[in-house]
Amino acid sequence: MPLTPLLVGVDVGTTNLKVLAIDPNTMELVAHAARPVETDVPKPGYAEQNAEAIWQLLLDCMGELTAEITTAGRTIGALCFSTAMHSILAVDEAGTPLTAALIWSDNRASQEAAVLRKEDGDLYKTIGVPVHPMLPLCKLVWFGRHQPRLLKRAARWLSLKEYLWWKLTGHYEIDYAMASATGLFDSRKAAWHRPALKLAGINTGQLSTPVNTTHTVPYAALPGNVVPGLPPGTLLVIGASDGCLANLGAGAVEPGITTITIGTSGAVRRTSVRPIRDAQSRLFSYPLYKHEARSTTTHPDKTDADLTDWYVVGGPTNNGANVLEWLSEKLAKQDVPSVLASAATVPPGSEGLVFLPYLQGERAPLWNATARGSYRNLDWQHTQAHMVRAALEGVMFNLRQIELLLARHAGPTRVIHANGGFAQSAFWVQMMADVFGVPVRLNASNESGAIGAVLLARLALSLGTGEPVSLSDLTRQIAFGQTFQPDSERHTLYTQSFKAFQALLDMV
Template sequence: MPLSVYIGVDLGTTNLKALAIDARSSAIVAHAARPVATLSPKPDVAEQDADQLWTLFLDMMAELARELPAEVAIGGVSFSTAMHSLLAVDEAGKPLTNALIWSDNRAATDAATIKQEHPDLYQIVGVPIHPMLPLCKLAWFKRTNPRLLKRASRWVSVKDYFWWKLTGRYEIDYAMAGATGMFNSTKTAWHLPALALAGIRPDQLSTPVDTTQTVPYVPPATGAVPGLRAGVPLVIGASDGCLANIGAGALEPGITTITIGTSGAVRRTSPRPVRDGQARLFSYMMHHGNRQQPTLYAVGGPTNNGANVLQWVSEKIMHLPVDGVLKQAATVPAGADGLLFLPYLHGERAPLWDASVRGSFQGLDYVHTSAHMARAALEGVLFNLRRIELLLARHAGPTHVIHANGGFAQSPFWVQLMADIFAVPVRLNASNESSGIGAALLAHFALANPPTSLAELAQTVQFGQMFTPNPDAVKIYRQHYNQFAALIEGSSSGQ
């Protein structure tokens, strides 16, 4: 019996990844990746070349095809992607700009204006107003390059662009649409007043569709995707955050997913959207309900400051490899002998939503060493994530267990800190490819015959080590977290 697989493609801002999972066990049977270059010629600029990304995608899929048996049966392909990218295309689909990615901050002034003049917009679109949003990026184009705004036939995300090249359709899934700041998920339609702020018409955006939208692949006469035969079902998929919840097996109440890569995020799966009174949390639709599966949302908050803080300590303070920094930090007691670190080296999204906020050490004393600073930095990243989690718990209930993934999970020391600071068990996924796995599982869900549920598929996710809280450390960190929270409340205009 030939191997049957589902393929998940993850279009990240650091790497493009593709993996194939066994249709029966969900085990990863093949994997390929390609690094992505970001263009940052000036401060606040962060762009990527969409056509270069497509070339990397084709090369990556060729490698994946080589890893799979010749007679493999591909049940379907689904797509995960980083949120908030934006590029202009002409009538022929040719890019007129690079893709502005989430970290492009040129729309900061426009975001501040929209946030001040339209304070009720968050309640409709469900995502805090921030320069990362395509809404704000379009407002920036409207202000700085109105000729381009009129010239562009369409404004699309990187995944929209890929989907058009694969299917000939301009479509955007509900999760990605929700990440634009211009989508009303309750009505599953573009919010026209937001489009007016952006200076565009609905026909300049892709058509919103459910995350399970499926189109059979029709290879073009030239340039077919390696390994994909005619008729293979293509499932549009969702954003990386939504699919990471599925791929982390985190669909049940009380399970919180925390990802720490370069940046980080805290997410829960919810049957309803969340609206925070101070506009600090997002809500993205994972799936529009039907008879097999009720509507699901991914709710939570992202942080700009994750493992990039550890990298900063490594390069700028200790001048040691990351492994050496972690070893030194482990020699310092919990709480870093009273040293606290506000980890805002790159401004901050949740919970502050303040691009201008900056980091600092608090309580720095003559007895403190660079090892203390390293430990305080690691603790500070987790204190900030804890703040997001506690905010989320007010709306979605308490956390009973954390499903953790991302690059930080390679450090047992840092994962144990998470268990101690959050005071709940932390369960590692067997693979850090949760978004890609989630995409593949969504394809399985969309195409399964007989039908299955996402909850049933999430139960096939494989796990690694479980970390339990140390009661003595929990007591110390409860006190230190309260001090951290008091510093934030006293110094931030976002609280």
């Protein structure tokens, strides 16, 4: 009996490009490959990546992956893409890059973002993402001010994902989730927002065609762009953004489940059947999947859960494990395990010491690129270990701020699904449970983005057969590791410390 074809999740992150081949029946990892992605910083505040170099990394990874799959006697059924948001580059008529890709952490458009936030306050109501230098909208305004000839000369403006998709398929297409992250898109109407395009100084002809996240194209090798080992006809699923698919891959689609990811940066996310708009423009709202009308007519017996739209809502933070890195390299000058061990010698609340963790400005909940970190209430009794623990607590308090804001719109959190590099520290994960006062469940795998891509590929395949499955059903296969229960006494202490943290935010 032939084995089930594998599904491949392609995860194009800021620091690594990874491809994982997973058995859709068992969710077992069969093969994988990864390569580091380089970021150039030509000037302070700039952050750029080379699109063609990333394409070559994808080819290298696919060559390694398909060799492993062949050795295992398996085949590939589909590929689905999870990609970091907010990148943008210009290409000419032939698709050749005219610029490097400006990625999410590129802050050169800070001044343009500040002006847009002040003068176009109603823009958020339509685009569903706070105006910030990370947005391609703001970067295009920057190009208009500093390189106006390039803005007009560019045949198209693309994200890194669109560039890879064009190399694979020959089509200029963008999924709804990635389009919503540009600041140029009305996700409720699933169309480019013309007032935003006018602000950016471009037209729809310079942008890709928006498509659903389950949009598929059969692979046909294009001249000069052959993917090693990938059979013609393999289904390519355009997928979604890394944030959306990390939420899906974390198994967080039911009410009351909040996903918190802490890598270098971090995010707090919920899955919702409706977009959310915060009165003070502090939360994002991205489509994970928009159901198509044909499903309701073909299968009237399906429930709303099978057929509804799905959105991922929440807020990102700039300050996650980068704070731990700073503690290790700049403050304690010790390795990470030693830093964490020192923090454990200090009682919860750091004996009154509070740290505002804004080492690299902040997105949610402040949306202030100029915010900076500081210690408050520092006195003679405090040691370096106190400073370490207070900094780790400060990261958690900032995430708690985002979670409380999100809870106002999406309801209270009953359990957290946690992932990211921080999950390797049981001490820090327990701190999360104690600060938030709810259980924290770890995903068995930290590859939630790639797993989410595989689950979305399964949804796309099911739509192709006319028997759509629900996202809730898909996530039941996700494996979990340890669950950390909150300690009531420590939670009480942290509640007081959190109030002290909140009282200092007006001084940022």
